[in-house]
Amino acid sequence: MSPKLGRLIVRMQNLLGILLVLASTTLNHGTVEAEVLQQAxxxxxxxVEAHIGExxxxxxxxxxxxxxxQWAKDGFVLGFNNEIEGFPRFSLNQNHSxxxxxxxxxxxxxxxxxNYQCQVxxxxxxxxxxxxxKLTVLGSMKNRRGMYHRN
Incomplete structure (x- = not known):
């Protein structure tokens, strides 16, 4: 009788709440090989192009x-927290799950x-x-009627 081949996916969280996904494949003679799915x-x-004030x-x-x-701005890392110290208009909107x-x-x-970079x-x-x-900021701003004017 030959062993069956199959795939088992195991999901678990570590102490930081980070989801770990392991995929295992049963091979010949009852051995199991495990691989970690890479973050991607x-x-x-x-x-993005934005107008001043948007x-x-x-x-x-x-x-x-x-x-x-974390995010970086022109190579300067902004940190891991939702509120970014020194950048009061910046925030990181995170949903780990x-x-x-x-x-x-x-x-x-x-x-x-x-130039901004999302870094894992x-x-x-x-x-x-x-x-x-890249974020480009344009010099005109929308007024309340949806029209643009120059600063």
């Missing part, structure tokens, strides 16, 4: 996250124009991943 971007940030959301969603997620790590910028200004750090058996996007 489900949605990578895209380049709200900007830069999207970043991660599948099989194992490492910590859904893998959502969006960067929100209120009242966009010229100083916000930069390394973790056991997972390499770090990064995805970038």
């Amino acid at each position: 971007f489900r949605i990578s940030p895209n380049d 709200e900007v959301v830069m999207h970043c969603e991660v599948d099989h996250r194992a490492g910590m997620v 859904s893998g959502i790590y969006n960067l929100r910028i209120t009242n966009a200004s010229y100083e916000d124009a930069a 750090g390394p973790a056991k058996n997972n390499r770090p991943i990064r995805a970038g996007a």
Whole structure:
């Protein structure tokens, strides 16, 4: 009688609430081989154009996250917390269980124009991943009637 081949998926959370997904395959002679699914971007940030004063959301969603997620602005890391110290108009909108790590910028200004990067750090058996996007801030702003005027 030959052993059956099959696939078993095991999901568990570590002490930090990070979801770990292990996939195992039963091989010949009853041995089992396990592999860790690598963290990967489900949605990578895209380049954004915004007008002065507008709200900007830069999207970043991660599948099989194992490492910590943070954003960087022109190479300067902004940290892991929802409130970003030194950047009162910036916030990280996180939903760990859904893998959502969006960067929100209120009242966009010229100083916000930069290259941004969503960064997921390394973790056991997972390499770090990064995805970038450019924010361009335009010099006109919508008025209440939806018309644009120059500053």
